[in-house]
Amino acid sequence: MDNSLLAVRDINHKYIVVEAEVSGKMSGRRGSGSGPFLMEMILVSGFFIICAALCVTVFVKADSTSRRARDINQAVLAAETLAEEIKAGQVETLGDGLPMPDRDFSGFLAQWENDGQRARRELISQAEDFYSYAPVWDEDWNRYPDAGALAAAGKETAYAAQVLCGTVDHMQMTQIVIMRYGARDKGTVLYALNADQYIKP
Numbered sequence: 001m002d003n004s005l006l007a008v009r010d011i012n013h014k015y016i017v018v019e020a021e022v023s024g025k026m027s028g029r030r031g032s033g034s035g036p037f038l039m040e041m042i043l044v045s046g047f048f049i050i051c052a053a054l055c056v057t058v059f060v061k062a063d064s065t066s067r068r069a070r071d072i073n074q075a076v077l078a079a080e081t082l083a084e085e086i087k088a089g090q091v092e093t094l095g096d097g098l099p100m101p102d103r104d105f106s107g108f109l110a111q112w113e114n115d116g117q118r119a120r121r122e123l124i125s126q127a128e129d130f131y132s133y134a135p136v137w138d139e140d141w142n143r144y145p146d147a148g149a150l151a152a153a154g155k156e157t158a159y160a161a162q163v164l165c166g167t168v169d170h171m172q173m174t175q176i177v178i179m180r181y182g183a184r185d186k187g188t189v190l191y192a193l194n195a196d197q198y199i200k201p
Helices: 003-032 034-087 103-112 115-125 147-152
Strands: 131-133 159-168 171-178 187-196
Touching: 034 159, 034 171, 034 187, 103 159, 103 171, 115 159, 115 171
Parallel strands: none
Antiparallel strands: 131 159, 159 171, 171 187
8 A cells, every 4th residue: 555655756846856947938928929029029110210210311411502592593683683683783782891791701702712722812802902802791691791790789799791892994893702600611602702893994
């Protein structure tokens, strides 16, 4: 009788051991499945982060390009308006050419101009009736005669120009250079215009 009880206990013990081993293997298999899932989630998240960064970069570049195109269009219109006013002798609204926006203004112009522009500037400056103007604009492209007038209006300089005029050999020569002059891209030339008009002797 005792032997039979021992045999039953031995059999039950084997079943318990085997069941515990099987249960351990199953739980191990279930646990190992979370690793690949987490890796997949990390890869997907990384992909979306990269896509978001690329989209932000594209939007910023598009905004910068759009802003530059708008500024160039406005600079072209401003330069043509100045040239027409000078040809018509309507220079009252251009001030007396002083003060310049700041002491760096001439340095920016010197960095920009090539040999041709430099030679033209020197030629105009030698004219007997040589005159220069330094109109400025605020952020909305409202023009002021000079930096002093703009400051008096409580505005900040966003764009600035150098306008040189003079008559050489019966030719009224005008050189207009408009650049950005705000906090962003200060000194970046947007547009330059050379306008000549023959004057009868």
